[in-house]
Amino acid sequence: MTDKEKQLQAKEFDPGWNDPPLFSFESREAHSRQCKSATLNKRVVFPSSSSVGKQQAENKSDGDRAVLTSSSAPPKLPVGGPPKVALVVLPSVSTVQDQESGDNVRSLDVLHKNFDDVLYQVYSQEENKEVEEIKKRLAVMENMWKDGKFNTLVKGNLLKLSLALKEDRLEDSECLQRNLMVDHSNVCSLWMAAVRKLIYSKKESITH
Numbered sequence: 001m002t003d004k005e006k007q008l009q010a011k012e013f014d015p016g017w018n019d020p021p022l023f024s025f026e027s028r029e030a031h032s033r034q035c036k037s038a039t040l041n042k043r044v045v046f047p048s049s050s051s052v053g054k055q056q057a058e059n060k061s062d063g064d065r066a067v068l069t070s071s072s073a074p075p076k077l078p079v080g081g082p083p084k085v086a087l088v089v090l091p092s093v094s095t096v097q098d099q100e101s102g103d104n105v106r107s108l109d110v111l112h113k114n115f116d117d118v119l120y121q122v123y124s125q126e127e128n129k130e131v132e133e134i135k136k137r138l139a140v141m142e143n144m145w146k147d148g149k150f151n152t153l154v155k156g157n158l159l160k161l162s163l164a165l166k167e168d169r170l171e172d173s174e175c176l177q178r179n180l181m182v183d184h185s186n187v188c189s190l191w192m193a194a195v196r197k198l199i200y201s202k203k204e205s206i207t208h
Contacts, residue, residue, distance in 0.1 A: 168206065
């Protein structure tokens with residue numbers, strides 16, 4: 001075979017760009033043998049339900065132990081110790097009573113001075129039966145005050161009345177005197193005549 005014939009034979013077997021690929025019989029046989037040798041009936045082992053339940057129980061018990069350990073541990077105190085609570089000291093009953101008693105005495109002193117000033121404004125230093133009768137009834141009023149016969153309203157109105165009479169506010173004095181007699185006649189009837197006499201005498205002294 002000449003070189004030209006060899007070239008022609010090689011050209012005849014040279015595949016073109018659109019020729020199908022060539023298959024090798026030997027490579028096909030080797031591939032089929034390899035596929036046959038693979039084990040196709042191998043079973044996949046799944047975990048049984050008992051082993052899964054056991055694992056879950058172990059995980060749960062571990063979690064419970066962790067919770068018990070954390071809850072049983074003593075709480076940590078803040079840095080510097082527990083917070084300080086301010087103590088509020090309330091006044092005792094005796095202290096409150098002493099304070100009320102002191103206020104009561106001071107109010108009575110103010111009342112007594114106001115009426116004494118009114119007596120001096122009206123009668124100066126004159127002493128007669130009329131002045132003695134007024135002082136006697138005012139003393140009854142003061143004793144009832146000390147004995148706790150008057151409530152807070154009566155005490156407040158008496159103080160206002162004595163101050164209004166001292167300052168020549170006669171209309172206010174008369175209004176307070178009437179209110180006391182109407183609303184509290186049971187504790188005011190014994191001495192209110194002295195207050196009425198002072199109001200009348202004060203009017204007389206102003207008009208003359």
